[in-house]
Amino acid sequence: MDLFGKTCLHSFIEYIQIEKNYSEYTIQYYQEDIEHLFLFMNEQNLHSLKDVEYFDARLYLTQLFEKEYSRATLARKISSLRSFYKFLMREQIVDDNPFALLSQPKKHLRVPKFFYEEEMEKLFDVCSGTSEIDQRNKALLEILYATGIRVSECANITLKDIDLDFDTILVKGKGRKERIVIFGSFANEALKTYINESRQRLMNKAHDHPYLFVNYRGTPITVRGIRHILNTMIEKAALTGKMHPHMLRHTFATHLLNNGADLRTVQELLGHANLSSTQVYTHVTKEHLRKTYLSHHPRA
Template identity: 75%
Template sequence: MNEVLENCLVSYIEYIQIEKNYSEYTIKFYRQDIEHFFMFMIEQGISDLQKVEYFDARLYLTQLYSSKYKRASLARKISSLRSFYKFLMREKIVVENPFALLIQPKKELRIPKFFYQEEMEKLFQVCDGPSPLDKRNKALLEILYSTGIRVSECANIQLKDIDFDFDAILVNGKGNKERIVLFGSFARVALHDYIKTARNQLMQTAAPHHQLFVNYKGTPLTVRGIRHILNSVIEKAALTGKMHPHMLRHTFATHLLDNGADIRTVQELLGHEYLSSTQVYTHVTKEHLRKTYIAHHPRA
């Protein structure tokens, strides 16, 4: 990669990191997408970003199709490059965006995986123990299921963010956007028990801090740590497969809609900017209705 391309990429990464406040996860994939396109430029003998034309963008997309990329990956790569060139135009490095008119492939509609209520009961039963870690795990599971928050949002909760008077938590979501989420009576009891007893025991040898969830050493629990705990819980519950942390978020949304919640309310609780992000869960509930119908109707 030549120095000019490298400098443009560095400037863009700083832009989406500081001004756009993108997550580390998003930044990682945007960088990979742009570097992949730089390799294409080298293969095509194009050394200047200004010389990339719409035809080149089309050719790049064709090569991606030939390489059997999934539609979600194709859409992200085109989005990354469109955003990159938009930045370059703003900085007056280029005058046109060759990806502006490129039609993004539609994403495959994947029905999110979720837990049935009977499965959730098994998970909670696994955490019904007297030890500090049992109490922490139960509070963690209750909060994730009761609020539908992302695991990254859960890992960042501090004690001051919890309002027991209104059964609400202030969370910091994507794009550094704050929102209020609500939790129910089961989560309140589990959370109160964890904070008053278990957390204090786990914190005995750790330096003081205000993070809500802690590991066995008393230090703040990480996203990776939460993932490990959830997989341990599902293994003990003898449920098949691994629990992706996002499954609890999917379960939260699905169970709300199954029980008659308004989709706009679910959108707000999930912190989705666009309703289309929430609408995927209506497909989940329809599939659930279809399976129930087939299982119980004598003429199905």
């Protein structure tokens, strides 16, 4: 791609990073999807973003189908390119959006993976020690399970965001949206122990900062650091498979619904803009009911 195309991509990345406040992973996917389009343009001798027409967009989608990408990946790529060209139109760089009329393939419904309650107990057992790291890990696990917040939201919690008297945390979510999440007595106790004892010992004057969770050096913990901590926990708990950080968010939602919470409340607690994002968990609970029935009904 020529220098002009690279400049357009750079401007778009700045736009979704600064104005849209997208996560680093979302930005990475957008960049990869647009760079993939650039490769296609080179193959088709399309020298400018203005040269791409609806016919080219259809051909590009056909090639993606032939390469047997999943429906979810196809839908994401189309969405990325549609947003990119919408931005180019806003900036008056192009006149039309060749991806606007492409129909997105319907996604297969993927039922979220979650932990059963007895599995959660095993995870809590592995961080029940009294060391600074154990107390930090327990507070981290309690908060993720008690609130269902995203790992990126957890990494950004500061001390002033927490109200231990009312058991609430002010969370900064996607698109700079703020919401209040609630936690219970177990998380409250773990937080108090961690903040008053372990965090102070892990911190030092050279690393003074307001962030709640810190690593062994006293610096703010990262999303990658949280993922490493959780995977270490699952290994120690001898649970099969690897833990994706989002599994605790899925577990939070699933356990609430299994115990009678209504969908709208769970939607608000998760910070979902649309109810459809939350409804996927109803399939989890139905599967749970089905398995329970088959396991316990005498004539199942």
